[in-house]
Amino acid sequence: MGGRVVVKKASVTLHEVAAAAGVSIATVSRALNGKDRVSGRTAEHVAEVAERLGYRVNLIGRGLRAGSGATIGVVVPVISNPFYGELIHRLEDHLQRRGFDLVIADSHGEVDRERERLRMLVERRVEGIFVVPSDAELSYDAVADTARRVPLVQLDRRVIDLSADFVGVDNDAGIDLAVDHVTSRGARRVVLVSGNDVTSVGRERRAAFEATVRTRSLSREDNIFGEYLLAFGERAAEELLARGPLPDAIIAGDDLVAAGAIAALKRAGRSVPSDVQVTGFDGTMLADVCEPRLTTVVQPFDGLAQEATEALVRRMEDPEAPYVLRRLAPSLRVAESTTPAATH
Amino acid sequence: MGGRVVVKKASVTLHEVAAAAGVSIATVSRALNGKDRVSGRTAEHVAEVAERLGYRVNLIGRGLRAGSGATIGVVVPVISNPFYGELIHRLEDHLQRRGFDLVIADSHGEVDRERERLRMLVERRVEGIFVVPSDAELSYDAVADTARRVPLVQLDRRVIDLSADFVGVDNDAGIDLAVDHVTSRGARRVVLVSGNDVTSVGRERRAAFEATVRTRSLSREDNIFGEYLLAFGERAAEELLARGPLPDAIIAGDDLVAAGAIAALKRAGRSVPSDVQVTGFDGTMLADVCEPRLTTVVQPFDGLAQEATEALVRRMEDPEAPYVLRRLAPSLRVAESTTPAATH
DNA sequence: CTGTTAGCGCTTTCAA
């Protein structure tokens, strides 16, 4: 006694509004939601009282009653990667247009964390889930189990042999665009520096590259695989430098790797593109920050977000619908990392 | 009739587990949560049945009962900006350690959207909110109203004259580090290229710069203000080129702006740092992608996330606690954009 | 140790 007691002021409920307005909670609910018939006068009165009391609907209460809130979850490997940042940005747009909120979770690229985040989303009873699986194989159990419980769409990457919707870029076409571009500019010795087989994206880009090399009868080179990190791009470039004469072109698995490679090459006194052409993949802001600016395979961010949203909605409406496996065409943005700089 | 009927299989509830296990729902709840005394045998039995039925707790039900779920919300202006990506990453870490999930919302830097996202979080009855206000003045109403309803901590940016907790970097110290560095390397004519007065960060960095210029009796230059975008950095550099002789150093408001400026300078045939030194601010991956690598003021990402989390927890525990206004010291990461390249 | 019961805040019949 004597000390000031801190009161945790609970938030205003329908009951309090009803009491203050002199009507039943049912009437308040109806008045505020406006879908049901309420007399104009009471509706106005209730709205006024609710406003005065600072009432805010409790989405937890509504969600329980309705069976769930209007929420979609997304699990990405690294939110700080600009590629996912951009993708999430677009997803949020499309979802909001349909009245859904987005809950974002980060798996840190770890399978265990991924499983746990998926579980959290299921327990929150989200309406649907987008997931960028962190491992083409090890993510199987968690993703499959989740898909059994709630509408789920794999985005960008997928789990091998999993029966679940997928929306991503056409990696074959993307690699082809890049290789076609550098070879049309005279490259014969072309090396791939890309992600390893842990992700489906890494596998697909590798397979696409090897296939196109055969088709075009380019020389077979020792490609380099690792993680989608700046540091990997640097290490790979250093290895290429150590091997001897540089190839004519480096096809990087993503913009981050390309940026790292370019930095290392320039530090070693080599110049891009005259000593070696370099291409990226994704079309993130990193491509524009590079010097020279990066020629890169641009992902159709908005198209991906839209298709993914549509696939998810379809799945929510009909859990039995056949699985879709949607590949969107990328485009090539040509810049100075493969073409002689403009005169200044 | 005849067509296959799609049944939306509702998820398993406590009741069903209880029925299948031949005990009451209270026992199931206790057994599964393990905090209360239940006989080892029943606990085991219940766990087994729950597992077999694929039971998952419904966080909405629990949340309603408990008064809310264990959720914290965060509203950032642009999730695709690597700075916020990194910050969110760290926040998630600290929160998860305390058992909270993070819901991320994007305001797109628009005050209206920001108000709406804050409202959503309030209606979801999140335990607390981090917000990076999109406008130092226009965000006032929405942020103030939200702070009245739920524990809230402003992060990175703040609203002028608002009584609410704040955690951010010490912009004065940051600008000072940068200016001190370039002047110690001989710069006399130093220009600031930074964000305008829309954000508190823009204001603070500008004021800090002008103050330090006076203190050091550097020449007064026409600084350039705009948005924290790559394109603004480019435009600003072009303007400086058009003005005549370049200054000795450019202090950029963030890494994005610095990267844009460097790109434009190099395109114009100028070299960094020999023609002009350039520094950035934030310490994002962009700084390492630049060529030459960017000397930049590094924000203490993890420290910010930790302090912000602590401030929020404090606010949750005592709504009456005095407001904290916490400024963390940045550090300077020196690289080639201000120092002669190493020999190779 | 276990069951019964009362709600958390909300929406939606069902009556009046």
Add this chain to the structure above:
DNA sequence: TTGAAAGCGCTAACAG
């Protein structure tokens, strides 16, 4: 047009 009441899934008293 409005009110009364049920119940979404869960946990925490309170009995037993």
